[in-house]
Amino acid sequence: xxxxxxxxxxxxxxxxxxxxxxxxxxxxxxxxxxxxxxxxxxxxxxxxxxxxxxxxxxxxxxxxxxxxxxxxxxxxxxxxxxxxxxxxxxxxxxxxxxxxxxxxxxxxxxxxxxxxxxxxxxxxxxxxxxxxxxxxxxxxxxxxxxxxxxxxxxxxxxxxxxxxxxxxxxxxxxxxxxxxxxxxxxxxxxxxxxxxxxxxxxxxxxxxxxxxxxxxxxxxxxxxxxxxxxxxxxxxxxxxxxxxxxxxxxxxxxxxxxxxxxxxxxxxxxxxxxxxxxxxxxxxxxxxxxxxxxxxxxxxx
Amino acid sequence: xxxxxxxxxxxxxxxxxxxxxxxxxxxxxxxxxxxxxxxxxxxxxxxxxxxxxxxxxxxxxxxxxxxxxxxxxxxxxxxxxxxxxxxxxxxxxxxxxxxxxxxxxxxxxxxxxxxxxxxxxxxxxxxxxxxxxxxxxxxxxxxxxxxxxxxxxxxxxxxxxxxxxxxxxxxxxxxxxxxxxxxxxxxxxxxxxxxxxxxxxxxxxxxxxxxxxxxxxxxxxxxxxxxxxxxxxxxxxxxxxxxxxxxxxxxxxxxxxxxxxxxxxxxxxxxxxxxxxxxxxxxxxxxxxxxxxxxxxxxxxxxxxxxxxxxxxxxxxxxxxxxxxxxxxxxxxxxx
Numbered sequence: 001x002x003x004x005x006x007x008x009x010x011x012x013x014x015x016x017x018x019x020x021x022x023x024x025x026x027x028x029x030x031x032x033x034x035x036x037x038x039x040x041x042x043x044x045x046x047x048x049x050x051x052x053x054x055x056x057x058x059x060x061x062x063x064x065x066x067x068x069x070x071x072x073x074x075x076x077x078x079x080x081x082x083x084x085x086x087x088x089x090x091x092x093x094x095x096x097x098x099x100x101x102x103x104x105x106x107x108x109x110x111x112x113x114x115x116x117x118x119x120x121x122x123x124x125x126x127x128x129x130x131x132x133x134x135x136x137x138x139x140x141x142x143x144x145x146x147x148x149x150x151x152x153x154x155x156x157x158x159x160x161x162x163x164x165x166x167x168x169x170x171x172x173x174x175x176x177x178x179x180x181x182x183x184x185x186x187x188x189x190x191x192x193x194x195x196x197x198x199x200x201x202x203x204x205x206x207x208x209x210x211x212x213x214x215x216x217x218x219x220x221x222x223x224x225x226x227x228x229x230x231x232x233x234x235x236x237x238x239x240x241x242x243x244x245x246x247x248x249x250x251x252x253x254x255x256x257x258x259x260x261x262x263x264x265x266x267x268x269x270x271x272x273x274x275x276x277x278x279x280x281x282x283x284x285x286x287x288x289x290x291x292x293x294x295x296x297x298x299x300x301x
Numbered sequence: 302x303x304x305x306x307x308x309x310x311x312x313x314x315x316x317x318x319x320x321x322x323x324x325x326x327x328x329x330x331x332x333x334x335x336x337x338x339x340x341x342x343x344x345x346x347x348x349x350x351x352x353x354x355x356x357x358x359x360x361x362x363x364x365x366x367x368x369x370x371x372x373x374x375x376x377x378x379x380x381x382x383x384x385x386x387x388x389x390x391x392x393x394x395x396x397x398x399x400x401x402x403x404x405x406x407x408x409x410x411x412x413x414x415x416x417x418x419x420x421x422x423x424x425x426x427x428x429x430x431x432x433x434x435x436x437x438x439x440x441x442x443x444x445x446x447x448x449x450x451x452x453x454x455x456x457x458x459x460x461x462x463x464x465x466x467x468x469x470x471x472x473x474x475x476x477x478x479x480x481x482x483x484x485x486x487x488x489x490x491x492x493x494x495x496x497x498x499x500x501x502x503x504x505x506x507x508x509x510x511x512x513x514x515x516x517x518x519x520x521x522x523x524x525x526x527x528x529x530x531x532x533x534x535x536x537x538x539x540x541x542x543x544x545x546x547x548x549x550x551x552x553x554x555x556x557x558x559x560x561x562x563x564x565x566x567x568x569x570x571x572x573x574x575x576x577x578x579x580x581x582x583x584x585x586x587x588x589x590x591x592x593x594x595x596x597x598x599x600x601x602x603x604x605x606x607x608x609x610x611x612x613x614x615x616x617x618x619x620x621x622x623x624x625x626x627x628x629x630x631x632x633x634x635x636x637x
């Protein structure tokens with residue numbers, strides 16, 4: 001009976017799972033862990049805004065217009081972060097705003113990821129002509145300054161939340177396409193791909209299950225950083241009045257409303273921007289950590 | 302070298318045509334009739350309407366309109382603004398110096414602080430200073446600059462009264478005809494006492510706001526490029542020769558570390574233009590960025606169309622120039 005434990009396969013220490021390895025090197029980076037924690041908090045606030053927010057994001061308290069936050073003279077616990085020019089609770093609007101911003105960031109990232117992978121792989125696997133057409137189109141998009149292109153698209157489609165997502169996606173798409181194309185091209189010349197081709201693996205299978213998994217590491221990093229860039233870009237559009245339209249509690253649009261209160265009520269100006277900054281910084285810190293963990297070669301020393 | 306440059310220049314031609322096509326199609330997709338914008342809500346007689354349509358060329362078939370549009374651009378004609386009836390090119394280049402002045406100041410701010418800060422961080426790698434600087438650079442990189450601008454206006458201009466809130470110069474105190482379009486130069490040429498100082502004061506906040514993201518990028522780039530160079534053999538050799546640390550770092554390391562940094566600076570023209578749109582809007586800085594946003598508000602589509610075209614053309618040409626110059630500085634990548 002005693003020798004059973006020795007031969008039992010469970011006892012042989014299994015090779016560490018890739019996820020655990022990833023976490024091990026990710027958690028070495030204190031900034032990245034900090035970013036992840038903050039991001040989790042923001043995400044939870046966004047998801048449970050319905051339960052956590054003390055008031056509705058659109059509810060106007062006519063008796064408490066521009067009430068100061070609790071730590072300032074005249075502030076009360078009823079409106080912890082004060083109210084805005086229309087008497088809406090800042091804290092609640094910021095929480096629901098997190099929902100809007102994260103939604104935009106994730107939507108943009110998801111759509112550009114999918115389209116980017118498809119176009120990038122097609123460019124890498126198809127004839128030179130198709131490759132040239134796709135690459136030139138991406139060059140063209142990149143030739144126009146990002147925000148200017150987004151402004152043009154929104155001017156054409158009309159300002160709204162959906163069109164913000166469309167505009168920002170178009171602006172960021174080339175990065176994904178180029179990244180997938182370049183890493184797929186690099187993989188294509190490697191032995192394992194040639195071997196797979198020789199065995200007669202079909203093209204689609206070759207694209208998605210042989211080559212794609214090996215291109216994922218830089219793509220994941222780009223996606224993480226892409227979320228933060230998309231949030232910034234969408235907030236800029238909102239600030240210019242070309243993004244989410246009032247009364248949607250989008251952080252950028254909240255700042256556009258707030259300009260007139262610069263002199264009198266600083267919290268209305270300060271808080272939405274702080275929310276953007278905190279969210280974007282935490283995503284960037286996390287993205288840097290992911291980069292270091294996934295690909296030591298890309299490490300920024 | 303010249304042939305290489307001309308080849309690269311020729312490659313941008315299709316891009317320009319595609320750009321013309323896209324701006325043309327985009328503006329035609331806009332809901333609403335451009336003639337209605339011009340005549341306003343009240344409406345006019347059908348004859349006048351037909352006349353307007355004819356003047357704008359809208360009674361022509363679409364392919365003819367596109368052909369005319371391309372023909373016009375090739376002759377430097379980007380159409381007329383619907384609001385001011387002024388040529389778009391004229392309006393653009395009247396305002397463009399303001400944007401160039403702002404962008405140039407911002408880049409100067411970013412490099413003058415970013416390069417030394419990044420270099421010191423690399424030399425003192427791992428120190429408290431290095432950690433603080435890298436933390437700040439993440440914040441700078443993530444900064445929503447429209448908020449940063451409002452915050453600075455609130456603190457520096459409104460609370461401390463250190464700088465003016467908006468504009469390029471105090472128009473009540475100083476007035477002079479623009480000569481170069483660059484306020485700093487014009488104010489010096491005008492010989493009015495205090496005009497230059499006032500223009501400089503107006504420039505400070507917009508410069509900081511537009512320069513913040515490039516500053517973070519430059520500091521980061523300089524640091525990592527410097528770290529790489531510091532481990533090279535020739536730096537070790539220079540140290541072994543007994544050269545003073547200042548000489549090794551300043552002369553041998555920094556000079557080589559700056560090559561990639563200079564490229565990044567050159568290639569950031571596009572993001573500077575995007576940032577200028579926001580910065581100019583916040584500070585009522587009368588440049589092309591603010592003008593573009595106002596064109597949307599006024600539904601002045603020829604202005605928007607021409608503006609996007611011109612901005613993109615400038616960015617493409619500057620990027621091309623930087624690419625070629627980089628080849629001159631660093632021959633190793635010339636034909637890469």
